[in-house]
């Protein structure tokens with residue numbers, strides 16, 4: 091089949107997710123290597139979205155491919171109830187990198203079911219039911235995970251996709267729900283006010299009804315919202331005070347994205363339960379995991395954990411995960427991401443200085459976002475929540491034509507390149523963004 095036939099057949103028979111069928115706009119991707127992928131015409135794209143924020147160690151890594159091939163040749167499949175060498179080895183590898191205290195792992199197919207299992211575990215462990223999660227969050231697209239998600243995308247499925255979920259606002263300095271627009275807010279005040287808000291909700295909902303607080307350590311899709319110092323530790327303290335399980339979702343922020351193995355390690359906070367997926371296998375195979383403290387797991391020592399899917403902990407996925415972590419350790423990928431993150435932050439700063447259409451640019455490690463606004467002083471977003479903006483659509487399409495693959499969510503451009511990206515490749519991407527934003531500047535004035 092040539093490119094046109096592939097596109098036509100996929101458009102006719104593939105059912106697209108997160109898209110209206112008639113408005114899907116797929117690239118006929120053929121091969122990928124390092125930080126680039128190519129379409130069937132040989133057009134090259136610099137991947138500034140790590141495909142779906144998951145190809146953290148770049149495309150086509152031979153060490154991971156080889157490990158998968160060896161696993162396929164030895165034992166392609168064993169059920170989730172079998173003890174296998176890759177299962178034992180991935181547990182050992184994860185113990186080397188997760189926050190100390192997390193020591194038991196449940197393997198899932200991806201991030202959404204990791205979060206749903208985390209909720210189930212917390213409910214069983216605490217004997218309580220409600221889950222608090224943040225507005226401006228994304229936790230996955232299955233029914234439960236979508237209910238936990240706190241952006242308007244979940245509302246089309248309401249009411250009651252999963253009962254017992256209560257949302258709260260997390261600290262978002264640029265568009266604070268608790269402060270006047272443009273008000274100068276110190277980190278301490280931001281922390282204090284948002285912790286007060288959360289504690290209020292806990293008390294009004296009743297601590298004796300709340301099983302868990304689930305949140306992204308650094309919010310991803312909803313705009314790379316980095317909590318101020320002290321916030322995560324404050325949530326941890328509230329959880330301890332009211333006997334609530336702290337569940338941190340590290341699906342997007344984990345595996346080096348922020349310049350640490352896990353984002354919560356920036357603030358020295360250990361959750362009771364932590365979920366991961368995406369970068370766990372560098373996107374070489376589907377896999378998620380739920381890491382938990384011994385006491386959470388111990389709640390199930392004598393009672394059956396009612397859960398488990400046929401392909402949980404597929405040996406080939408586990409082999410990919412072991413090889414990914416090993417490769418990241420051998421090549422010091424996390425430290426490299428932290429270092430390249432400084433170039434990244436510098437490039438973002440320069441864009442911000444130059445383009446009036448940028449309201450705020452923020453980043454941590456190689457996790458970055460550009461907020462596009464119609465007006466810097468009013469902070470009016472270029473696209474409102476749940477609305478698409480023709481300007482942003484054109485911007486993303488222009489970048490794609492120029493050979494940069496990037497994702498936008500509402501008014502935010504997300505910059506999430508593979509962690510192996512070199513400074514010169516980063517600059518190549520930023521130069522294309524710079525050029526494309528000049529056009530947006532002209533449109534907003």
Ligand code: PLP
Pocket residue numbers: 199200201202203205228229230231306310311339340341342343367368
């Ligand atoms: N949690 C977060 C923070 C995510 O960003 C995502 C996916 O983008 C998920 C959960 C869901 O993961 P998956 O798509 O593997 O189910």
